[in-house]
Amino acid sequence: MKLSTLMTAVLLTAGLATTAGAQTLKKIADSNKITVSYREASVPFSYLIGSKTAVGFSAEITEAVIDDVRKKLKKPTLEVAYMPVTSQNRIPLLMNGTYDLECGSTTNNSTRGKDVAFSINTFYTGTRLLVKKSSGIKNYADLAKKTVASTTGTTNAQVIRRYSADQKLDMQLILGKDHDDSLLLVESDRALAFAMDDILLFGLKANSKSPESLDVVGDSLQVEPYACMVRKDDPEFKKLVDDTITRLIKSGEFARLYTKWFQSPIPPKGVNLNLPMSEELKANMKALSDKPAM
Structure with a gap:
């Protein structure tokens, strides 16, 4: 292949990748379906307790985002597909479009930030x-x-x-x-x-x-910090997720969810983790930062 032809192909491929990455909401609207991930054993963030639907702090944030997607797209009957992911496959499956949103127990760091984008931070550990x-x-x-x-x-x-x-x-x-x-x-x-x-x-x-x-x-x-993951170069969808988290924080719902999952008995055994909110998280509820770990 000639160099000029090769360069054209590379540029076209890059352009297509960028376009695909920036169209999450369009993809959801066109298919009338959003696919979100969950973790099977990330207690108390996202985990299974004998069913196919995850529960937990991050799982509830996921549901709040889904509600806001429905409102944004004016699709009250939007179909939701839930997909289990692991620590190993969560990033590649998001990047290749297999699913659209991950709110689990994923660290927001600068290395991962080269491949995906992160929401406002929701936890520190x-x-x-x-x-x-x-x-x-x-x-x-x-x-x-x-x-x-x-x-x-x-x-x-x-x-x-x-x-x-x-x-x-x-x-x-x-x-x-x-x-x-x-x-x-x-x-x-x-x-x-x-x-x-x-x-x-x-x-x-x-x-x-x-x-x-x-x-x-x-x-x-x-x-x-932990944060939700979305595809890179998709500022529209990232803003929607950030706006959801901001809404939860400003309404007091975020603090209520924290109390529910970190300072109250949780399923399946009713154990209370008794974990007060960290100073880092308290500060970020005011800063609303998506700053990564280095």
Whole structure:
């Protein structure tokens, strides 16, 4: 192929990709359907409790966005399809148009920001460790040359790998396919600890087979924001999602949802996570920032 012809093809492809990325609302309107994702085990954000419909803090934000899409498009009977995603496939499936919106437990960082766009931040968390109380593990130094679990496709796996190298701890990292799988690695003694966002660890512990045998320990390695994901170069749809979150915050509904999922008994076992709102989240309810973690 001639260079001029190749360049033309590249430019056309880039143009088509940009156009496709900027037409989420048109795509939804034309098909009369929005496809949203959910997580199967991201307690208390988005998780299943024996049905095909997820519950949780992020799941309710998703439903609020769907309501605003219906109003925006004047389509009260808009069809909604729900799709499970994992830490590993959530970004590529969003990028290729398989689904339209992800509100789960996804860290908003600058690396991911090259591929997708993020809403106003909705939560802040940090990497800690879930261990068996009987293990005697209290912090990262106790895991030198020991096996540590994390979940494929998460920032936490990168964080713990980098920390181990920087501190010369020589941790042996193994990856579960999802959070339940990573928890099982600890419960079955194939790993001494599970490195993950602390709030997810509290949720997994609360709903585990033997919560009294587990503990969340260790310093918080870094604070990271969670946010909803939309396709990149689609300012119209991002604005709609941001406007939904802003509406929830200003109406007091966001604070009510926080109390419901972080400071009240939650299904299926009625455990209360008793997690007060962080200072970072309180500040962002005023700033309404989508600033990523670095």
